[in-house]
Amino acid sequence: MSLVVVGSVAYDGVQTPHGQRERMLGGACTYVALAASYFTEVGVVGVVGEDFDPADRRFLEERGIDLAGLQQKPGKTFYWSGVYSEDMNDRVTLRTELNVFADFRPELPPEYRRRPYLFLGNIQPELQRSVRRQMESPRLVGGDTMNYWIENRREELLAALADWGVLLINDSEARLLSGERNLRRAAERIRGLGPRVVVIKRGEYGAALFCDHGAFLAPAYPLDTVSDPTGAGDCFAGGFFGYLAEQGADPSAGGIEPRLLRRAVIYGSVMGSFCCERFGVERFRTLTRAEIDARFQEFKELTEF
């Protein structure tokens, strides 16, 4: 069932131990939408500048992504560049040029407003709320955030969170938001803020799901080579939420079935792992659903005992 994704669409410059790219398609909205597009119809809400490459637009359209909500404005597309550490667990930002993203006012095309699933990528919490308000009565709302909003727009973020069914967040952000170092206690504290489903992303260590039915722990796929981790967390979110949308997950009757949530976490991990295999969105030029399902099966073999 149809999913609306809001967030940044960007060009990224990236340097990792495996290579360098000056300018490649990126942004949270792009990665979430691409990963989710293997599971469900996706419509994006974002903004790009005049420099947005028609070839990138075609690439997204060829993945079946609805770009009716992608505004094009005078000026340049959001640009970010950074360098990853040798072990790729850290990165240093070299440049952040917000460009047209600085004045982003998300506007939903009328045909988006009655869609059942909404994923709010990491943008200012007030904008996330504005998007939420433009939707009629979505069945499930999920979102992501980052340390900057937790530290500098805490009240705004808490107001947004109160309305979400699902929060995806990385481990250091979960600790920052909850004030708890312990993962389980951090998740319980956050569940008290609104979202009944909390997924804590732990990078190369996998992901942890906390919901009304208890906890679920999933490893990350043990890749031989990580070319570029940019977008892996967003692809996790896209796989997770895309799968829930595909399966018609419905929180209204006693919460989403735990089996669906667990499988969604694995699909999230699968999509994150594929993302890391190539620079930027490159892997999604060739990736097929059959490869995705085969890797899902591999996760079973990696974890069964």
Added chain:
Amino acid sequence: MSLVVVGSVAYDGVQTPHGQRERMLGGACTYVALAASYFTEVGVVGVVGEDFDPADRRFLEERGIDLAGLQQKPGKTFYWSGVYSEDMNDRVTLRTELNVFADFRPELPPEYRRRPYLFLGNIQPELQRSVRRQMESPRLVGGDTMNYWIENRREELLAALADWGVLLINDSEARLLSGERNLRRAAERIRGLGPRVVVIKRGEYGAALFCDHGAFLAPAYPLDTVSDPTGAGDCFAGGFFGYLAEQGADPSAGGIEPRLLRRAVIYGSVMGSFCCERFGVERFRTLTRAEIDARFQEFKELTEF
């Protein structure tokens, strides 16, 4: 089936965010033996000083541990003290007093020599080899090591490793030993040095098993409160190896059954998690096999999808 464990027996002084102990029973051999004692007969090989408390001896004996190989020598027992960081991922050593452990020459009682399972706790690799040579023809030999030996006694360690069926090692040590940052590649490199089974311990992130039948990934148990992580890695080893001994694991015919190895990893994680619940060996004063099996079952619920 009967297991021989060699390693340090010590008194530890420990400070964590949850409290402090001036002097508590510790040492790798102690933790491995205690954890393994829930699964199989255990005989220890170690040394203590005149100050070794008869109550500690009784405690080990009450767990059914055979102390025939525990020498008592003039002088004091090995003493170590340290302080854990707030998140308990790091620790600073305050004091290391080798005492009688400085001249430790492991000698196996004659009745140990024909036992089928041998676990070589972290001591100087040359001593590990000497113990191995005193055994007649153990069915399975496993061992542990540490960064000090990898850096300063590399050749000696490689000579020891060549003879082992199983190596348990933590992630940073695996990287140091293999020269590979990537976990999977590090494990393959190490498997080329001798041990067909490599288990990489990742602390709060769980453990990874690599054997002829592929990889297996297990999370750590999500404890609400970690009181003291001292000995958790050794308890992992004791649970892992103790379970293999209990099940009569036999590498001779085409390698150990992968299902046994996977379940051994989970029992290792279970024992490591119980260890962290109290300071030092305290948890093993009350822990029962029923609690262990219940937590094993909980691991299934935490990981199935």
